[in-house]
Amino acid sequence: MSASTxxxxxxxxxxxxxxxxxxxxxxxxxxxxxxxKVDIVYSPIVDTKELPEGVDVGILEGAxxxxxxxxxxxxxRSRCKYLISLGDCAVTGNxxxxxxxxxxxxxxxxxxxxxxxxxxxxxxxxxxxLLETVRPIHHVVPVDLVVQGCPPSADTIWYVLTELMAGRTxxxxxxxxxxx
Amino acid sequence: xxxxxxxxxxxxxxxxxxxRIDGQDIGAREDESVLDVAAxxxxxxxxxxxxxxxxxxxxxRMCMVExxxxxxxxxxxxxxxxxxxxxxxxxxxxxNYRRMIxxxxxxxxxxxxxxxxxxxxxxxxxxxxxxGMDFVRVxxxxxxxxxxxxxxxxxxxxxxxxxCTRCVRVCDEIEGAHTWxxxxxxxxxxxxxxxxxxxxxxxxxxxxxxxxxxxPTGALVKKGTAAGExxxxxxxxxxxxxxxxxx
Amino acid sequence: xxxxxxxxIAAAAKVKAESYEHHVHVCMAAxxxxxxxxxxxxxxxxxxxxxxAEADIWVKGVGCMGLCSAGPLVRVESPADESEYLYQKVGxxxxxxxxxxxxxxxxxxxxxxxxIPFFARQQKIVLENSGRIDPEQIDDYIAEGGYTSLVRxxxxxxxxxxxxxxxxxxxxxxxxxxxxxGLKWATVARSPxxxxxxxxxxxxxxxxxxxxxxxxxxxxxxxxxxxALAAYAVGAEYGYIYIRAEYPLAVERLKKAIRQATRHxxxxxxxxxxxxxxxxxxRLGAGAxxxxxxxxxxxxxxxxRGQPSPRPPYPADEGLWDCPTLINNVETLANxxxxxxxxxxxxxxxxxxxxxxxxxxxxxxxxxxxxxIEVPMGITLREIIEEIGGGIPEGRKFKAVQTGGPSGGCLxxxxxDMPVEYDTLRAAxxxxxxxxxxxxxxxxxxxxxxxxxxxxxxxxxxxxxxxCRAGTFQMHGLLTKIARGExxxxxxxxxEELCDVVRDTSLCGLGQTAPNPVVSTLRYFRHEYEEKLxxxxxxxxIVAS
Numbered sequence: 001m002s003a004s005t006x007x008x009x010x011x012x013x014x015x016x017x018x019x020x021x022x023x024x025x026x027x028x029x030x031x032x033x034x035x036x037k038v039d040i041v042y043s044p045i046v047d048t049k050e051l052p053e054g055v056d057v058g059i060l061e062g063a064x065x066x067x068x069x070x071x072x073x074x075x076x077r078s079r080c081k082y083l084i085s086l087g088d089c090a091v092t093g094n095x096x097x098x099x100x101x102x103x104x105x106x107x108x109x110x111x112x113x114x115x116x117x118x119x120x121x122x123x124x125x126x127x128x129x130l131l132e133t134v135r136p137i138h139h140v141v142p143v144d145l146v147v148q149g150c151p152p153s154a155d156t157i158w159y160v161l162t163e164l165m166a167g168r169t170x171x172x173x174x175x176x177x178x179x180x
Numbered sequence: 181x182x183x184x185x186x187x188x189x190x191x192x193x194x195x196x197x198x199x200r201i202d203g204q205d206i207g208a209r210e211d212e213s214v215l216d217v218a219a220x221x222x223x224x225x226x227x228x229x230x231x232x233x234x235x236x237x238x239x240x241r242m243c244m245v246e247x248x249x250x251x252x253x254x255x256x257x258x259x260x261x262x263x264x265x266x267x268x269x270x271x272x273x274x275x276n277y278r279r280m281i282x283x284x285x286x287x288x289x290x291x292x293x294x295x296x297x298x299x300x301x302x303x304x305x306x307x308x309x310x311x312g313m314d315f316v317r318v319x320x321x322x323x324x325x326x327x328x329x330x331x332x333x334x335x336x337x338x339x340x341x342x343x344c345t346r347c348v349r350v351c352d353e354i355e356g357a358h359t360w361x362x363x364x365x366x367x368x369x370x371x372x373x374x375x376x377x378x379x380x381x382x383x384x385x386x387x388x389x390x391x392x393x394x395x396p397t398g399a400l401v402k403k404g405t406a407a408g409e410x411x412x413x414x415x416x417x418x419x420x421x422x423x424x425x426x427x
Numbered sequence: 428x429x430x431x432x433x434x435x436i437a438a439a440a441k442v443k444a445e446s447y448e449h450h451v452h453v454c455m456a457a458x459x460x461x462x463x464x465x466x467x468x469x470x471x472x473x474x475x476x477x478x479x480a481e482a483d484i485w486v487k488g489v490g491c492m493g494l495c496s497a498g499p500l501v502r503v504e505s506p507a508d509e510s511e512y513l514y515q516k517v518g519x520x521x522x523x524x525x526x527x528x529x530x531x532x533x534x535x536x537x538x539x540x541x542x543i544p545f546f547a548r549q550q551k552i553v554l555e556n557s558g559r560i561d562p563e564q565i566d567d568y569i570a571e572g573g574y575t576s577l578v579r580x581x582x583x584x585x586x587x588x589x590x591x592x593x594x595x596x597x598x599x600x601x602x603x604x605x606x607x608x609g610l611k612w613a614t615v616a617r618s619p620x621x622x623x624x625x626x627x628x629x630x631x632x633x634x635x636x637x638x639x640x641x642x643x644x645x646x647x648x649x650x651x652x653x654x655a656l657a658a659y660a661v662g663a664e665y666g667y668i669y670i671r672a673e674y675p676l677a678v679e680r681l682k683k684a685i686r687q688a689t690r691h692x693x694x695x696x697x698x699x700x701x702x703x704x705x706x707x708x709x710r711l712g713a714g715a716x717x718x719x720x721x722x723x724x725x726x727x728x729x730x731x732r733g734q735p736s737p738r739p740p741y742p743a744d745e746g747l748w749d750c751p752t753l754i755n756n757v758e759t760l761a762n763x764x765x766x767x768x769x770x771x772x773x774x775x776x777x778x779x780x781x782x783x784x785x786x787x788x789x790x791x792x793x794x795x796x797x798x799x800i801e802v803p804m805g806i807t808l809r810e811i812i813e814e815i816g817g818g819i820p821e822g823r824k825f826k827a828v829q830t831g832g833p834s835g836g837c838l839x840x841x842x843x844d845m846p847v848e849y850d851t852l853r854a855a856x857x858x859x860x861x862x863x864x865x866x867x868x869x870x871x872x873x874x875x876x877x878x879x880x881x882x883x884x885x886x887x888x889x890x891x892x893x894x895c896r897a898g899t900f901q902m903h904g905l906l907t908k909i910a911r912g913e914x915x916x917x918x919x920x921x922x923e924e925l926c927d928v929v930r931d932t933s934l935c936g937l938g939q940t941a942p943n944p945v946v947s948t949l950r951y952f953r954h955e956y957e958e959k960l961x962x963x964x965x966x967x968x969i970v971a972s
Contacts, residue, residue: 085315088293088294091314091315092286092292092293092315092316093320094292094293094294095292095294095295097290097292097320097322098290098292100290100320100322101290101322101323101324101325102324133320133322135319135320136315136316138315138317139319146314146315148314148315150293150294172314173309173312173314177293177305177308177309178291178293178294178305178308179293179294179296179299179300179305180300236737237891238736238737238892238934239891239892239893239934240892240893241892241893241894241932241933241934244931244932252931253931253932255737255934258737259737260739276924276928277927277928277931277932280894280924280925280928281893281894281928281932284893284894284897284898284901285893285897287897287901288893288896288897288900317921318901318904318905318921318925319901319904321897321900342893343890343893343896361732362732362890364890365715365886365887365888365889365890366885366886366887366888366889366890366895366896366899366900367885367888367890367896367897367899367900368890369889369890369896
């Protein structure tokens with residue numbers, strides 16, 4: 001972590017397709033501008049293994065589906081001063097919630113038994129157990145800002161980040177919506 | 181169900197009244213609804229179940245307005261204007277209530293916008309934007325719903341139905357087939373074709389597709405459309421009503 | 428039918444009654460029948476016959492006597508020595524002993540004291556004939572002065588005069604709303620429409636409420652007379668009784684009553700040789716609570732889905748088949764014959780200024796005497812619960828009383844000295860409602876009570892409007908969460924917000940009043956909610972910003 005006065009930022013994806021992170025990378029050359037002001041201290045796109053304390057901005061993509069997601073959401077909440085739900089999965093649950101109308105056993109069987117040709121069996125270790133229902137992040141921990149979109153466009157993300165850096169509260173509904 | 185039309189002996193002479201909507205002085209015919217009068221003067225009141233050309237249903241409660249002197253909020257679609265009315269269409273309270281109603285709708289069924297064929301052409305989605313409903317606070321209901329693809333041309337996805345009954349009304353009042361209706365009570369309500377037979381086996385359905393065109397969400401759609409491809413055209417409705425002499 | 432003929436029937440009935448030395452009244456209302464009253468009556472009749480005492484002892488099935496928790500009830504009256512004994516919890520094995528006692532000493536072990544406040548403190552108008560007359564015999568009703576109001580009104584009063592009596596009486600709707608009956612009648616009467624309807628709303632559905640059932644089962648002719656008077660006053664020729672199919676006994680008795688009344692010329696064409704005609708048809712409800720709401724009820728009668736429509740137009744302007752329609756509840760109509768008989772001023776003198784007359788309540792819950800009572804308006808809740816109801820059993824402490832069913836609220840100890848009136852109850856956060864009164868003691872959890880009523884509203888919502896359909900579902904979910912101790916302060920805040928939305932934006936009374944049990948318990952018993960909240964607020968909280 002640099003000792004500069006840069007804003008620190010952490011990101012993670014929970015139950016999502018990583019599309020929101022891809023959209024983030026779509027900032028392209030703006031990433032360079034961003035890097036002048038922001039340090040990404042923890043993210044799937046950097047190499048840090050542990051989320052540090054006192055991060056300025058946390059960004060979570062994806063819904064809360066399993067115990068690891070839940071733990072990570074809580075960790076982000078406790079270690080980030082400002083937490084953003086990025087994308088429809090984080091805000092509404094989106095596609096991951098489509099399994100909510102099924103019994104958990106059915107879901108396991110479909111994934112690990114019915115559609116598997118080699119050693120079909122339920123996982124017993126290493127794979128975090130699924131929660132009964134998939135939920136949006138704000139149903140699990142308090143969130144400071146929600147940014148809809150599937151995924152939110154790079155422009156949307158840029159708008160949100162620049163507004164925040166300028167010390168203003170962005171209003172994402174002006175630039176994005178559910179499903180956008 | 182539609183109320184029967186006004187009795188034939190209703191007075192033909194209609195008076196003009198003056199009223200005030202959001203501080204704007206307005207003259208209107210006394211047989212007009214608050215919603216119609218507001219629309220004539222470009223005052224936007226959010227609606228969902230209301231559709232020009234169909235009977236008034238009054239079920240979505242999005243168009244609730246405040247009327248000075250009335251302790252109750254009133255739905256603009258089914259409230260007639262009166263002399264001296266002072267109407268507020270967009271107070272903070274109304275905004276909060278509309279937001280909550282939308283939250284209730286989004287939580288009631290499984291509206292997954294990103295994979296909906298009506299994504300980007302959906303009244304519910306538009307309302308969420310208009311009313312600033314950016315996230316749902318109440319728990320999602322997560323109830324399983326069927327998708328009926330038995331019809332040759334169309335599909336009904338109950339996951340996306342808001343029970344506005346536009347399909348029921350257009351089928352009954354315009355097409356005259358009354359294929360659609362509602363079964364069940366409360367949160368268990370569901371639109372059905374005939375006596376809850378698959379749509380494809382319906383004897384009464386003429387396949388006209390009016391229901392699909394008036395459906396505000398992705399509940400009734402044309403088959404063969406991918407996400408975001410289903411655009412609805414309900415502009416035939418005012419035309420038909422007009423040609424039929426507004427009966 | 429003229430007044431003289433009517434008096435002749437009454438006199439004949441009196442002569443018949445006086446020819447018996449003893450009258451044995453067996454309650455044949457639904458609640459006593461459910462514990463074997465019919466068998467008791469049959470056995471008593473047979474015993475009398477075996478002993479050849481048919482000429483001396485008259486075994487008669489009557490309507491509800493009120494103390495339903497002590498049924499089956501049997502009353503033995505001997506006019507000669509003016510003795511009257513009420514027996515409770517009578518079984519078929521007691522019949523011979525009971526028979527033997529008729530001529531001798533009363534059976535003390537079954538006796539029910541009639542001097543207790545439960546009986547003494549009541550004032551009966553609606554229930555004046557209940558438990559006294561045989562509901563299946565029109566002559567019995569006529570003997571008690573029945574149909575005189577109708578005959579007198581038709582032969583000696585103009586419709587306006589009948590209307591004026593009702594207006595003067597200050598009678599307010601007994602179904603829950605408390606809308607002045609005279610005003611409603613006047614609106615329908617003013618309409619020039621050629622066809623009008625009178626509807627009796629007998630779709631009583633509040634949990635724990637059985638006032639209307641008792642009236643219908645005990646004194647059905649009273650309703651017919653009330654409806655006919657209403658029809659005369661407003662100018663209607665057709666009437667409907669919309670009654671729930673769950674009341675088969677009441678339906679049967681109403682059918683019988685309509686047949687008898689038609690045969691006697693109180694219903695039908697040109698009643699009492701006047702131009703006034705009035706016919707009544709029965710429509711059965713299929714069990715939806717919301718069909719007690721007037722617009723939904725009308726839809727249901729029309730053969731449509733039972734769900735409300737926006738008002739205005741009010742039924743008084745455009746009701747059944749779009750014709751002006753007067754809808755009154757059973758108890759409201761049951762007051763009408765007495766009002767026309769005794770005059771509006773008399774009725775006005777009973778009760779309080781803004782809530783006149785009496786009110787029937789169904790007492791239930793943690794109370795010594797459960798059953799049906801009729802008390803003057805303005806009586807305090809304390810008098811009802813502690814005196815008439817006999818207080819809380821097992822030495823427990825009173826906690827709350829729920830009035831008005833799922834639309835009402837729970838009132839705590841501090842409200843007990845409040846007079847029972849439409850406006851005071853409303854100000855306290857409850858409503859008069861149709862008359863259900865459920866008493867709760869210290870063991871009841873108010874969150875559970877609120878949750879129970881929310882469950883009721885959620886299941887009974889017709890689903891037409893979003894706030895009621897989806898809002899009651901969410902409120903029920905939140906209440907469940909609170910009851911299980913899984914909720915946070917944010918959940919409680921959300922619940923309160925939902926209360927506002929559902930109350931203010933729902934289409935009909937069901938939704939608009941559905942939050943009442945929650946709001947009133949929150950108002951008086953907020954600590955019970957807060958005690959159940961999770962203190963660890965990092966979990967499961969909702970966005971604050």
